[in-house]
Amino acid sequence: MFNHQAIFLGLALAFAFTQVRQAKAQLIPDNTFGKENSLVNSINSLEDRIDGGAIRGSNLFHSFEEFNIGNNRSVYFNNPTAIQNILTRVTGNNASQILGKLGVLGNANLFLINPNGIIFGKDASLDINGSFVGSTASFINFTDGTEFSAVSPEKPLLTISTPIGLGMGNNPGEIRVQGDGHSIVGDGLEFPFVDSSTKGLEVAPGKTIALIGGNIVLEGGLLKTKFGRIELASVASGKVNFTPNLQLSYDNAQSFQDIKLSQEALLDATNSLQNPSDTGNSINQNFADAGSINIKAKKISLTGNSYILLQNQVNIENLPPGTINIDATESLEINDSVIRTQSFLTGKGGDIKVKTKLLMMKDSGIITVSNYGLNSGGDINIEASDSIEIIGSSILDRAPSSITTIAFNSGDGGNINTSTNKLKLIDGGIISSTTFNSGNTGNLTINAREFVKVIGLGSSFTGASFLSSLTLGSGDGGNLTLNTQRLTVKDGGRVDASTGNSGAAGSITINASDKVELAGSGTIREVVIPSLITSSADIADKSLQEILGIPVILNGDSGTVTINTNQLNIADGALLAVKNDGSGNAGKLQVKADSISIKNRGNINATTASGRGGDINLQTQNLLLRDNSNISATAGDGDGGNINIDTQVLAALQNSDISANSEGSFGGKVAINAKGIFGTQFREFLTPESDITATSGKGGEFNGVVDINTITINPNFRLAELPTGLTNSSQQIVAGCSASRASNFTIVGRGGLPESPNQLFTGNIPTVDLLDLIPTSKNMSNDIYYRSSSNSNNNFIHQNKKEIVEAKGWITDTQGNIEFVAKVPRVINNSRGIKAVDCQSLVS
Incomplete structure (x- = not known):
């Protein structure tokens, strides 16, 4: 029995000793500083204070073999007077685990470097009034060129200089931030998105939290600041430089690694005032701007409803806005996650800037700016x-993946600018700018060197893929400019600049150097949605009218659609249009293309319900309509619009119509200038044939005008005059070498044609005038006259007689040139001079 008790007591003491040793092992200073080594002092059972260290000017240096903080524990660095930077390195072989609270008893900035890695647990937190830099760099650089190294600590050279950067080793460790995820609430329409979670790593207002390492992983982790900056950088090798206020640069970084945000991770730079009485002046004195979030890596991915959020909630008009900067050298993937900036009151909204090789957004991946x-x-x-x-x-039938700017108040919405090689919006993908109030919609500028594809529909909730500028308020819609080589809009896709209220719709300008293809339709809940390029005024759904207070009577004007391309192809029920369902004007549609093809129920329309019909201007070499396709500028109660077509050839086949009709007012005007028109003609009314009309439903006296100008071709234009009597060649040509009957070749005529109909016409064969032999007297004087067939005034020109003599041979000079002669010179055959040949010499 005694032995059992002794064994039990021994085990208990050993366990207690182990626990004490483990607690102390959380923080183990090394001996690299000698008398200036770091000291760990226990304040209470849950809190330690770090004293000692080496002071050099405004820098305080600490060095540890192990640096860990356990669960529910706190570790604070003492902050002596005049110390601005506390620089801490870990020289051991293990990663640092920060599971509790890390703080500074003062206002100094805290640097923690451990090349082996840093892990922040889900209950980790910061209590720091200055900035915090956590890094797996190998050393810290200073202005005087010295380094504070964690991998070569034997003879540290400590300096009073300012830290200016970090040096990354060849294989820097990982930084991992764990957590329970954010608690963002709000619907984004009536209520903005805000985070109510209290956990995470947060620094004091106006300060920076920076994590710089190898791979960086946030698994539900939260990083927060107000009026400050969040810096994430995954650097594989090289140096990262920074300014005294910790703005990072990567000019000397050689390669990068990856950053992953998952499990509702959050980067939040929400800028708000805890004290409503704070004034703008006090804010401007303390903070340079409204804050920013900067991310740099090779690959950056956001998954699992993760958020990058920047908000300006203060009533300070002249405070510079913050910015979200994302630079991924290889790819940025946003999957079921959001990158968002929001602005309130008089503060300006923050920008979102993305630079990458490949941007992929899916499963409710969103980039948005809300004002x-x-x-x-x-x-x-x-x-x-x-x-x-x-x-x-x-997958969960939530909001579609999109890039959007939205204005909810009197402030204007932001602009969207994209530059890429290929742009694809598929299965309900969206790029759009929208206003719901008196603020104007932002402009959209799309530059895609190779192509833009807007294709297909998503679910019944997400709807069509579209590029769009939309106003549902009194503010005007923004303009949409698209520059590319090829634009494809099909299977229900849309390029749209529209209004649903009193604001005017924006305009669309498409510059496609190769072609624009508009084709097909899609179906959602048995509703057919045609592929569409339009600037329109559409009556909003009743539910939106109630929610947004949109008037039932629509009076906003439609905009202008301009297309410049080589080929415009519209097919299979697709529609190019300007339209107005209210009392406003229908807008204008202008196309300049080498060829325009409209087939199989394709349409170019400019229609209005009660306003004047829109204008359609087409300038092309060839215009083809087939299979019930139409060009129309029609109106309901207003006048019909105008259609102007300038083309070389117009062909309209199989009941394809061109019309400027009106139901309740005057018909419009159709003006066509063409060299040839085939398959269609003007008619007083529409028929099963292909028609050109400008009718009115009120009667013939209200009909419009159809003006067709075709260029008539004169069949006699530029034809040569031929003589009525042909010259007898047998009397004009002397037969040479007749005795030998050698081969001969004779052509009679003006020339200008190949010798054989089987030969190509080169265009280089000259013509000569035929001669009319006119006697000057009854006895046929030797003098003759000829009349030029090209001499329109019939003037006669005197020409002395020229004797026609047949060539008897030819001579060849030293240059190889051949000249036909009437008399062959007598020369010695073995001479190096001219060789003469006559007809007889060719006879064998």
Whole structure:
């Protein structure tokens, strides 16, 4: 029994000793500083304070073999007077685990470098009034060229200089931030998105939190700041430089690794005032701008409803807005996650800037700027050197993947600018700018060197793929400009600049150097949705009218659609249109193309319900309509519109019509200038044939005008005059070498044609005038006259007689030139001079 008790007591003491040793092992200073080594002092059972270290000017250096903080524990660095930077390195072989609270008892910036890695647990937190830099770099650089190294700590050279950068080793460790994820609430329409979670890593307002390492992983982790900056950089090798206020640059970084945000991870730079009485002046004195979020890596991915959020919630009109900057050298993937900036009151909205090779967005991947305030919203600028692909459909049938700017108040919406090689919007993918109030919609500028594809529909919730500028308020819609080589809109896709209220719709300009293809339709809940390029005024759904207070009577004007391309092809029920369902004007449609093909129920329309019909202007070499296709500028109660067509050839076949009709007012005008018109003609009314009309439903006296100008070709134009009597060649040509009957070849005529009908006409064969032999007297004087068939005034020109003599031979000079002669000179045959040959010499 005694032995059992002794064994039990021994085990208990050993366990207690192990636990104490493990607790102390969380923080183990090394001996690299000698008398200036770091000291760990226990404040209580859950809190330690780090004293000692080496002071050099405003820098305080610490060095540890192990640096860990356990669960529910706190570790604070003492902050002596005048210390601005606390620089801490870990020289051991293990990663640092920060599972509790890390803090500074003062206002100094804290640097923690451990090349082996840093892990922040789900309950980790920061209590730092300055900035925090956590890195798996090998050393810290200073202005005087010295390095504070974690991999070569034997003879540290400590300096009073300012830290200016980090040096990454060949295989820097990983930085991992774990957490329970964000608690973002809001619907984005009536209520903005805000995060109510209290956990995460956060620094004081106006300061920076920077994580710089190898791979960086946020698994539900949260990083927060107000009026400050969040910096994430995954650097594989090279140096990362920074300014005294910790703005990072990567000019000397050699390669990068990956950053992953998952499980509702959050980067939040929400800028708000805790004290409503704070003034704009006090804010401007403390903070340079509204804050920013900067991310740099090779591949960046956001999954699992992760968020990057920047908000400007302060009433400070002249405070510079913040920015979200994302630079992924290879790819950025946004999957079921959001990158968002929001602005309120008089603060300007923050911009979103993306630079990458490939941008992929799917399963409710969203980039958006929302403006709830009185100032202008931020812009979205995306540069993807290879491609941008936005797949709208969502597994959970949630919001479609999209790039959007939205204005909810009197402040204008932001602009969207994209530059890429290939842009794809498929299965309900969206790029759009929208206003719901008096603020104007932002402009959209799309530059895609190779192609733009807007294809297909998503689910019943996500709807069509589209490029769009939309106003549902009194603010005007923005303009949409698209520059590419090829534009394809099919299977229900849309390029749209529309209004659903009193604001005017924006205009669309498409410059496609090769071609524009508009084809087909899609179906959602048995509703056919045609592929469409349009600027229109559409009556909103009743539910939207109630929610947004949209008037039932629509009076906004439609905009202008301009297309410049080589080929425009419209087919299979697709539609190119300007339209107005209200009292406003229908707008204008202008196309300049080498060829326009409209077939199989394709349409070019400019229609209005009660306003004047729109104008259609087509300038092309060839215009073809087939299979019930139409060009129309029609109106309901208003006058019909105008259709102007300038073309070389117009062909309209199989009941394809060109019409400027009106139901309740005057018909419009159709003006056609063409060299040839085939398959169609003017008629007083539409028939089963192909028609050109400008009728009115009120009667013939209200009909419009049809003006068709065709160029008549004169069949006698530029034809040569031929003589009525042909010259007898047998009397004009002397037969040479007749005795020998050698071969001969004789052509009679003006020339200008090949010798044989089987030969090609080169265009280089000259013509000569035929001679009319006119006697000057009854006895046929030797003098003759000829009349030029090209001499229109019939003037006669005197010409002395020329004797016609047949060539008797030819001579060849030293240059190889041949000249026909009437008399062959007598020469010695073995001479190196001219060789003469006559007809007889050729006879064998």
